[in-house]
Amino acid sequence: MLLEFTVGNFLSFKEKKTFSLEAGSITEYKDNYVKDGRFKVLRSAVIYGANSSGKSNFIKALDFMVTTVRNSSKINSTDILNVKPFLLNNKTERSPSYFEILFTRYGDRFRYGFVLDNEKIHEEWLYVLDRNSKKEVLFFIRNLDGIGVADNFEEAKAFVENTRDNGLFLPLLDQLNIEVAKKIMRNFAYIFIQSGVEHEKSINMTYLVHQDESYDAIVEKFISRLNLGFKSFLIESDSDISFKKRINTIHNVFDDKGNKVGEKEFKLVDHESSGTNKVFDISGHIAFTLHLGLQLFIDELDAKLHPILTQEIIKLFNNPETNPKNAQLIFTTHDTNLLGAKLFRRDQIWFTEKDNCEASDLYSLLEFKDEDGNTVRKDRSFEKDYIMGRYGAIPYISNFQEI
Structure with a gap:
């Protein structure tokens, strides 16, 4: 199951921002998460935000990572990687982009990521949190000087020199039938990303x-x-x-x-x-x-759908009876009715908002704090508060009547 995804310096995300599906220590709607080993993982999550706030760019960032991993072994040494850094800053527009994903499979937790620009891979790493030792174990780490492979990953050492500057090490190991690489590549194959508009x-x-x-x-x-x-x-x-x-x-x-x-x-x-x-x-x-039991990401799930239809789709994922394989649904929407339908825990509700420098922020309702430093109680009217701008992530509209 997917635990986390982090992106930095890509499209409207200037700084590193982490989206988490690990359930927080709150009591509401316990059916909405599943215990996966030592982790409590959410079955669904929703992302709100004004137009051009970064919702779709978050989906595009994950799509870029998934596509890059899947296609790395297919490109030539002269191909560019088509990464799109944050262009509204004179430093980041010339800097590489950051991607990292955490997921559970077979009782272990895998952490894999990379840093890249259009010409080459700057960094790449793989860590596994072992189910028995409960310690995160390094498998390999890469920088511009080369790839260092840990002794516990001996079978990968012979292929370090076969890795292109613009190619990822992990997909190469998958082609060579290395078991750990196969597990991680299988996880990327289990992520589906769809448009709710161009459906x-x-x-x-x-x-x-x-x-x-x-x-x-x-x-x-x-x-x-x-x-x-x-x-x-x-x-x-x-x-x-x-x-x-x-x-x-x-x-x-x-x-x-x-x-x-x-x-x-x-x-x-x-x-x-x-x-x-x-x-x-x-x-x-x-x-x-x-x-x-896969992961499905849909940008603008609510487009063309009545709110009740959207709610029924969400219920299919939140309900253990209709979702016994623990599939996950993550989607963006403008449908505020969902916030008042008692579908989500506070850790399932996320927002995107741009700052004064046009960079996107990403935060959950659970971690949100008001000006006095207070967190949001579970008995609040989430829909009413959101529309009133309490949580941010809404469009700023001038007075049209005066205009």
Whole structure:
């Protein structure tokens, strides 16, 4: 499970900012976290903030790290790494960017990260917190002078000289079938990052899910639970048209007295709402994530969805009965209704806000303190307080009437 992600000097994040899914020492909604060895890990988290405050950039930062790790072994020695540092400071625009991730797997906690610019890897490291010794053990550490491999990672020493300046050491070890590297690469394969606005691309996963009967049943159960106005859906066998255009929804037909007299099929893409189409598009990722216990990140989950639909999706992840494999959902939103729906603990609610130098801050409601140094009580009205600007992370709007 994902514990932490830290980013620094990337897009609008000038300083290092850490997003944590480790549950705090608070008492509310204990079903919303799961015990993973010695750790208490949250099942979901939400990120709020004004437009251009850094919400999407946080998702992009994680996406960059995941993509860089997955593709490192595929690039050539002359390829640039496409990193985007914070450009509104004359020091950071010429400095490398920082990425680190902490996750649990097989009872251990892994900490892996790197520092890079467009031409080369400046630093890279791997530490493992052993389940027995309870001490963090170094496996390798890298800087511009080279790669140092610990004696406990003897099998990796022979491949130090094979690492390109613009290539990561870890993916190379994965290609060479080194077991620890395989575990970490598998974790990166388990992270899915989706757009809640351009959700049409997600239909590919839904298509793949429907090729498996067990997954197909999960998707149908998920969609029926949301009560979208139709009783079921059918997939036409016509292979000459796209998958999306082959989806028909089944509606009941009634007489004037309200008696059911038949059924009628509608084309999903033509007759159903944009929200219903979105739900179907992302249903594959949701079902797949829940079934295998993966991590799903969605930027603007609430786009095109009624607040109640968004709440139902969140409940699927927070509920141990519908999420027995401990999947995690992290998303950005502007939907303040969720703050008043008693869905989240204080450590599950996060905010992004820009300072006077246009750099993004990232902080949770649990760690927020007001001007008097007081923390937020669990009985506060989170939605009301947020709209009133108590927690920051809202847009500053001039007086339009005067304008």
